[in-house]
Amino acid sequence: MFKLPDLPYAYDALSPVISDKTMRFHHDKHHATYVKTLNELLQGAGKNPSSLEEVIIDASRGGEKKLFNNAAQAWNHTFFWTAMTPRKAEPAGALTDAINQSFGGLEKLKTAFLAEGVGHFGSGWVWLVAEKGGALSVRSTHDAEDMVTHADVTPLIVCDLWEHAYYLDHQNDRKAFLEAWFDALPNWDFAASQLAASKGEGSAWRHPGPVPGESAQAA
Ligand code: FE2
Helix, strand or coil, X not given: CCCCCCCCCCCCCCCCCCCHHHHHHHHHHHHHHHHHHHHHHHHHCXXXXXXXXXXXXXXXXXXXXXXXXXXXXXXXXXXXXXXXXXXXXCCCHHHHHHHHHHHCCHHHHHHHHHHHHHHCCCCEEEEEEEECCCCEEEEEEEXXXXXXXXXXXXXXXXXXXXHHHCHHHHCCCHHHHHHHHHHHCECHHHHHHHHHHHCCCCCCCCCCCCCCCCCHHHC
16 A cells, blocks of 8 residues: 655645645545545545555556546645645756757747646646657646656646645635746756756656555555
């Protein structure tokens, strides 16, 4: 069974862009519920997967919509927490080169990221990804749709576009949230390691695996 991963920083570490209150609801309620439902579905089906990536890919192929939604949302949220940092930094090295080549600079990447996120209808996620061949692009996915089933790309960063991610702090102003988020919170060191992995240097991030003996109720 899968365990809700702890946040890699304090609940209030991303404030004021994302408040302590939002983080407590988002991680302890929304993310926790995806993990709990995932475990219940796996247990009910007698499944004993070796990784969350395996669950997502199998559920997608098999058309198991509820299992896919909860597994992918569990993955997306852990990736989201990991791809943020309270220690503001700028992209560097090969990541800067890739951003310059694909977008013409960080400000133009920001413009593209905001346009995609603001223009995305309804719930979902906005991603910066590395495509095979090294080019970077911005994409959005609907609802729980993930990047695990998009084997042609490696995700570098993501921002949650569900209203639960920003409504308490920014109300309906998704653009203000995305702008503040982009300026302060992306973990560019993490993005750089993902970019390197996309080129065969090291391993791309994977979700923590299942914990032997954990029951669904313990999640
Ligand atoms: Fe979320």
